[in-house]
Amino acid sequence: MTALAHSTQTGIDNRKFGMWVLIASECFLFGTLITNFLIHKASILPGTPGGQQVFDIEITTWSTFDLLMSSVAMVLALDACRRRDLFQFRLWTAVVVLGGLVFLGFQYYEFSHFLHNDFGFTTSLFASSFYLLTGCHGLHVLVGTLWLGTIFVTSLVRGDRWFNADVVETAGLYWHFVDVVWIVIFTVVYLYIYL
Amino acid sequence: MATYLPKTGVISWLTTVDHKRIGILYAASAFFFLAFGGIEALLMRTQLLLPNMTFLSAEVYNGLVTMHGTTMIFLFLMPLIAAFFNFLIPLMIGAADVAYPRMNALSFWVFLFGGLLLNYSFIAGQVPQVGWFAYANLTSKVFTPDHSVDFWILGIQVVGLASLISSINFFVTIVNMRCKGMSLLKMPIFIWASLVTQILLFLSLPVITVALIMIATDRTFGTGFFDPGVGGSVVMWQHLFWIFGHPEVYILILPAMGMVSEIIPVFSRKPLFGYPVMVYSVSAIGFLGFAVWAHHMFTTGLGAWATAFFSFATMLIAVPTGVKIFNWIGTMWGGQIRFTTANLFAISFVCMFTIGGLSGIMHASPPIDYHQHDTYFVVAHFHYVLYGGAVMGIFGGVYYWFPKFFGRMLSECLGKWQFWLYMIGFNMTFFPMHFLGLQGMPRRNFTYAPDQGWELWNVVSSLGAYITAMGGLVFLVNVIYAFWKGKRAPADPWDGRTLEWSLTSPPPEYNFAVAPEVSQVDDWWYKKYKPVSSSGSGQLEKVEDPPYQPDVEDPSSIHLPNQSFWPIVLAMGITVIASAFFFPVSGLYVAGTGILITLIASYGWSYETP
Numbered sequence: 001m002t003a004l005a006h007s008t009q010t011g012i013d014n015r016k017f018g019m020w021v022l023i024a025s026e027c028f029l030f031g032t033l034i035t036n037f038l039i040h041k042a043s044i045l046p047g048t049p050g051g052q053q054v055f056d057i058e059i060t061t062w063s064t065f066d067l068l069m070s071s072v073a074m075v076l077a078l079d080a081c082r083r084r085d086l087f088q089f090r091l092w093t094a095v096v097v098l099g100g101l102v103f104l105g106f107q108y109y110e111f112s113h114f115l116h117n118d119f120g121f122t123t124s125l126f127a128s129s130f131y132l133l134t135g136c137h138g139l140h141v142l143v144g145t146l147w148l149g150t151i152f153v154t155s156l157v158r159g160d161r162w163f164n165a166d167v168v169e170t171a172g173l174y175w176h177f178v179d180v181v182w183i184v185i186f187t188v189v190y191l192y193i194y195l
Numbered sequence: 196m197a198t199y200l201p202k203t204g205v206i207s208w209l210t211t212v213d214h215k216r217i218g219i220l221y222a223a224s225a226f227f228f229l230a231f232g233g234i235e236a237l238l239m240r241t242q243l244l245l246p247n248m249t250f251l252s253a254e255v256y257n258g259l260v261t262m263h264g265t266t267m268i269f270l271f272l273m274p275l276i277a278a279f280f281n282f283l284i285p286l287m288i289g290a291a292d293v294a295y296p297r298m299n300a301l302s303f304w305v306f307l308f309g310g311l312l313l314n315y316s317f318i319a320g321q322v323p324q325v326g327w328f329a330y331a332n333l334t335s336k337v338f339t340p341d342h343s344v345d346f347w348i349l350g351i352q353v354v355g356l357a358s359l360i361s362s363i364n365f366f367v368t369i370v371n372m373r374c375k376g377m378s379l380l381k382m383p384i385f386i387w388a389s390l391v392t393q394i395l396l397f398l399s400l401p402v403i404t405v406a407l408i409m410i411a412t413d414r415t416f417g418t419g420f421f422d423p424g425v426g427g428s429v430v431m432w433q434h435l436f437w438i439f440g441h442p443e444v445y446i447l448i449l450p451a452m453g454m455v456s457e458i459i460p461v462f463s464r465k466p467l468f469g470y471p472v473m474v475y476s477v478s479a480i481g482f483l484g485f486a487v488w489a490h491h492m493f494t495t496g497l498g499a500w501a502t503a504f505f506s507f508a509t510m511l512i513a514v515p516t517g518v519k520i521f522n523w524i525g526t527m528w529g530g531q532i533r534f535t536t537a538n539l540f541a542i543s544f545v546c547m548f549t550i551g552g553l554s555g556i557m558h559a560s561p562p563i564d565y566h567q568h569d570t571y572f573v574v575a576h577f578h579y580v581l582y583g584g585a586v587m588g589i590f591g592g593v594y595y596w597f598p599k600f601f602g603r604m605l606s607e608c609l610g611k612w613q614f615w616l617y618m619i620g621f622n623m624t625f626f627p628m629h630f631l632g633l634q635g636m637p638r639r640n641f642t643y644a645p646d647q648g649w650e651l652w653n654v655v656s657s658l659g660a661y662i663t664a665m666g667g668l669v670f671l672v673n674v675i676y677a678f679w680k681g682k683r684a685p686a687d688p689w690d691g692r693t694l695e696w697s698l699t700s701p702p703p704e705y706n707f708a709v710a711p712e713v714s715q716v717d718d719w720w721y722k723k724y725k726p727v728s729s730s731g732s733g734q735l736e737k738v739e740d741p742p743y744q745p746d747v748e749d750p751s752s753i754h755l756p757n758q759s760f761w762p763i764v765l766a767m768g769i770t771v772i773a774s775a776f777f778f779p780v781s782g783l784y785v786a787g788t789g790i791l792i793t794l795i796a797s798y799g800w801s802y803e804t805p
Contacts, residue, residue, distance in 0.1 A: 008371040014294040017371055021363045021397060029401035032435065036405070036420075043426040121416055125426050128418040132408070150801070 013166040019173045026140075030181050033133040034188055041192075043125035050126060051193040054119045056110070063106035064186050067141075070099025071179045074148075074172045081168045086160060093152045093168075096175065100145030107138050130189065137185055140178045147171050200758040210758035212296035213704055217303050218282030219600065221274045224307050228270035231314065233667060235263040240624070240660040243653050246645035256641035257324035258343075262314075264327030265347065268447065269354050270310045272585060276450045277306070277358075279592055280365050280389055282600060286695035286702060287383045289374025289711035294367040296756040297800065298360055304766030306357035312770060313350025316343055323347040326639065328440065331421035331432035334410050342777055344414065348407045349773040355400050355407075356769065362396035365389060374694075375712040380474065383693045383716070384467055387474050388453025391481035395442040395449075398485070403439035406432065415776065430495050437488035445484040447581060448548075449477060451588030452519060455541045458595050459523055460717075461689050462538035463530025469522045470716055476515035476522075483512045493561045494568045502561050509559035516552055520545060535689070536610030540591030543618055547583025551576055554629070569639075572632025578625045587617070590670075597677070598684030602701040605681065609673040616666030623659025627652035686743055692717040698744050705753040708745050761800040768792030 008014060044050045077092035111131075114120075121131050148171055154162055201207050211217060239259050242251040251259070281299065285292055293299050316322050321343040325333045334344045369390045373382065382390075409420040410432075419425035421432050460467045467473060489497055489505040497505070523545050532538070554576040558564045567573060590613075597605050631652050636643060643649055684700040694711055695702070697719050715721060722742055724735035747753060771789030775782045 009373045009377075010371055012371065014367055014371055018294065018363050018367045021366050025359065025363070025397040025401050028398050029405060032402050032405040036409075039431070040426070045425065121412075122418050125419060128412070128420065132405075132412070150798070 013170075015166055015170045016173065019170045023173065023177045026177065026181075030133075030136070030184070033129075033136055034184065037129040037133050037189060040125040040129040043129075045124045048123045048127070049117060049119050051130075051189070054114050054117050055190055055193070056113070057190060057194070059106065059110065060186065060190050063103050063110075064182065066099055066106070067103045067179055067182055070096045070103070071176055073099060074175050078165065078168050078172050081163050081165045084160075084163050086155070086163075089163070090152065090155050093148060093155065097145055097149045097152055100141055100148065103141055104138065104145065107134070107141075133185060133189065137178070137181060140181070144171070144175050144178050148175065200760075207758065209763055210300075210760050212292075212300050212756050212758060212762070214281045214285050214293050214296065214299060215600075215702065215704075217299050218278045218280075220303055221278035221281060221306075222600075224303075224310065225271050225275035225278060228266055228274070228310055228314075229667075232263055232266035232271050233664065235259045235266065237660055237664055239263065240657040242641060243643070244657040245654070246643050246647075246650060248642055251641065253641040254324065255322075257639070258322030260639050261323045261326055261329075261347070262317075265313065265323075265351070267581075268327060268443070269351060270313070272447050272581070272589070273354075273358060274306055274310075275589055276392075276447070277302075277361055279450065279454070279589070279596070280361070283596065283695060284365055284368055284386065284389060285372070285706060286599075286698065287386050287693050288369060288372060288377060289694050289707060289713070290368065290372040291706050292756060293364055294372055295364050297759050297762050298364050300759070300762035301765055302357040302361035302364065304763045305360065305769055306354055308766050308770040309350050309353030309355075309357060309773075312353060312774060313346060316346035316350075319346070321346065328433075328436055329410070330436075331410070331429040332423075334414070334432075335422060336414050344410070345776050348411050348414075349776055352404065352407050353770060353773050355403060358396055359400045359404075362393040362400070366393040366397065369393070374707075374710060376718075377713050380471065381713060381716050381718070384456040384470065384473055384477075385450070385453035385693075388449045388456070388477050391477050392446050392449045395446050395481055395484060399439045399442035399446075402435055406435035406439070409435075411776070430492070433492050433495065434488070437491045438485075441488040441491065442481075442484045444577075444580070445480055447585045449480065451544065451585040451592075452477070454592035454595070455523065455544045455588045456519075457693065458537050458541040458591050459526050459545075461595075461691050462533045462535060462541070463527045464533075464690075465526055465530040466692075466717055466720075467522070468525030468528075469518075472518060473522055476518045479515040480512060483508060483515075487512060490559060490564070493564045506559055506561055510556060513552065513556050513559075520549055520552075535594070536605070536607055536614055537591045537595035537689070539611070539614045540587050540594060543614070544584055544588035544591060547579055547587055547621070551579030551581075551584055554579065567632060569637055570632035571628040571636045571638055574638050575625050575628035575632060578621075578628070582625070583621055587621075590614075590617070595689065596695075598688050599695055599698075599700050599702070601677070602684050602699075603677045603681035604684050604688065605673050605677050609669055609676065613666045613669040613673065616662055616669060620659045620662030620664075620666055624656050624663060625659075627656050627659075631656075687741075690723075692720040694719055697722075697742070699746075703747070703750065705747065705750060705755060708747045708753075711744075757804060759800070759803060761796050761803065765793060765796035765800065768794075768796050 008017075010017065041051075073092045073095035077089055077096060080088035080092055119127055121128060151168060151171060200210050208216065208220065211220075238251060239256065242248050242256055244250075281293070284290075319342065321341045323329070323339075323343040323346060325339065325344060325347065329344070329347060332338060334348075369382070369386055409418075412418045413420055413422065413427075419427040421427050421429055423429060456467055456473060486508045487505055489501060490509045493502060493505075527542075554572070558567060558573070558576065594605055594610055597603070631649055634647070634649060636647070636649050643653075686699050687696040688700070689696075694713070697711070698706065723737055725738055727734045727736045768789050768791075771792060772786050773789075775786035775789060778785050
């Protein structure tokens with residue numbers, strides 16, 4: 001290719017820049033879902049449980065802590081990748097993936113607990129909006145876990161030959177964004193009802 | 196892996212990642228779907244030719260209304276615009292390709308499969324009958340028990356995904372891949388219009404994505420987001436739809452404005468009047484486009500404050516739009532105007548869009564809107580904007596850039612026939628709708644009574660539609676003739692101003708052999724024309740030997756992105772997941788298959804050498 005293909009006008013790698021644009025788009029996706037939840041947060045049919053009856057704030061706090069710590073591990077993984085420290089890179093990437101899996105485990109437990117307490121997808125609009133929002137977020141965590149898991153496996157297979165810091169940073173941007181969204185969800189969905 | 200894939204033949208088109216070929220694929224699909232949308236329109240106009248016609252049943256008519264709007268917007272205008280984005284953005288900014296060539300192929304295939312999924316409803320005999328806006332609760336299981344609405348939801352969802360992918364791609368391409376010296380305010384104005392359009396796309400599409408998921412869960416799992424019986428709201432759908440739907444209108448019109456802003460200066464032999472002001476106007480329209488959605492909903496009773504706000508914001512949009520219209524006139528003023536077909540279409544854009552804009556300001560006033568809502572006046576308005584505006588402007592672009600796309604000239608004679616048939620047919624069809632609307636004829640009704648005084652204008656309107664259809668046929672003949680016997684196009688047939696005209700027609704696969712460098716707006720023009728004297732008289736003289744892009748001796752020495760099968764496979768996976776909704780019993784297995792294909796394609800994609 002001619003020389004123009006490899007340097008960019010802004011100096012930012014195309015993939016990283018594309019991720020920032022995707023994040024802008026995702027803000028509107030989650031913005032719509034969160035607004036929908038806020039509109040319906042009081043739409044609880046008589047005789048069906050509301051947030052205060054089913055939420056277990058302690059468990060959700062732990063899963064929030066887990067997700068935030070995985071973001072710290074993400075930062076360390078990227079730093080190790082830049083330093084070309086294979087052991088630390090693998091270690092911290094594995095921690096991120098583990099953090100994602102633990103979060104998904106918490107969510108699975110939480111959802112099945114709710115279902116046992118007659119709090120299903122169609123119980124009330126409050127419940128529907130709750131599941132739509134947290135489910136969509138969970139799907140994002142799943143995609144991120146798969147992505148970072150793939151990076152981990154690639155590192156195992158290719159070893160020293162693979163330190164693509166731009167790819168790791170792009171995945172990291174996504175992962176941090178998914179965390180930030182969770183902080184908003186945790187505040188708006190879980191903490192808000194205790195105010 | 197893909198270096199051995201052939202460069203010609205069907206396989207080369209299925210695996211291509213070349214932005215120019217993808218642009219051509221987009222354009223071909225758009226005109227394919229135009230045939231559907233156009234025939235739907237002609238059938239409707241035939242049904243409305245005379246009162247109490249029984250040419251179509253009410254059900255069929257409702258289906259045609261829905262599919263005509265949906266097809267023309269999502270399957271004709273958007274992909275045709277995407278064709279221009281694909282072909283022109285890298286050439287105009289002096290880049291080798293878009294930022295993500297394989298993503299570009301993916302978005303085309305996703306779009307095509309989504310469009311076919313939507314139109315499969317005709318074969319399945321379950322045509323959506325809910326309008327292109329699919330208002331709740333027409334879409335509920337109660338009012339639409341069959342799968343027709345599912346076709347609509349999933350088709351739009353898949354097509355929307357294609358637009359989202361391509362919008363991110365083009366945004367990054369424009370910001371990141373500009374050639375040396377092309378700062379933001381030295382970009383061609385079409386690139387500015389494209390940039391703002393991409394922002395509108397990637398910010399508005401997620402909203403409709405969520406809204407479509409909400410209808411899907413309402414229908415499939417029995418949630419009640421749009422069911423007032425359990426506390427849901429039908430007006431909520433209207434908000435969500437129009438938060439997407441109004442920016443969507445600007446998504447359709449801004450690129451056409453950009454094209455017209457390129458065509459008029461070339462055929463007036465003058466620089467665009469007020470280039471920076473044009474840039475600010477485009478940006479202002481894009482920004483305000485997000486603050487006016489509820490003007491589609493005045494009659495739902497929003498309350499005084501909301502009504503006042505949205506009315507004011509809507510009227511505000513007239514300011515940057517008016518600025519643009521005066522700038523186009525200012526560009527033509529005192530110029531040496533050449534009335535080529537491309538320029539005729541561009542000038543007609545300015546005129547027709549002004550008429551549509553004026554009736555738009557009338558709707559911005561709530562008391563007037565209450566009277567006009569759901570009448571043919573509204574139909575007249577948005578056809579003047581989207582047809583007299585967007586379509587006419589884009590046809591200008593077709594005539595202007597066709598030589599660059601295919602290396603052949605379209606016939607000017609046939610082109611002018613098409614232009615006048617379109618111009619006369621269009622105005623005959625839609626101008627009388629203003630009268631019909633003010634006389635109270637409601638939209639979307641499949642027939643009308645003979646004692647209403649609406650006969651005359653309906654006949655005129657239908658005859659106009661047939662004249663337009665003839666214009667469409669002339670265009671088809673023109674294209675076939677151009678491929679068969681058309682004149683070979685030189686590199687720069689119109690004496691253009693932007694970088695794509697420094698390339699051969701059609702451009703080589705690698706685009707630029709020498710990385711271009713620009714120092715001002717319309718840089719190519721000033722490479723061709725130099726001042727006569729240094730005294731600053733402003734007079735320009737054509738240089739002997741303009742610096743056209745040279746040919747490369749050995750094109751294989753230039754590394755290009757490899758062709759790939761994965762985009763089309765991934766697009767299939769996504770479409771299979773979407774179609775799982777049509778299998779009530781085995782849906783999970785279908786979805787599982789789709790997810791499997793998607794995963795395999797994603798991994799194949801990630802691990803192949805691009």
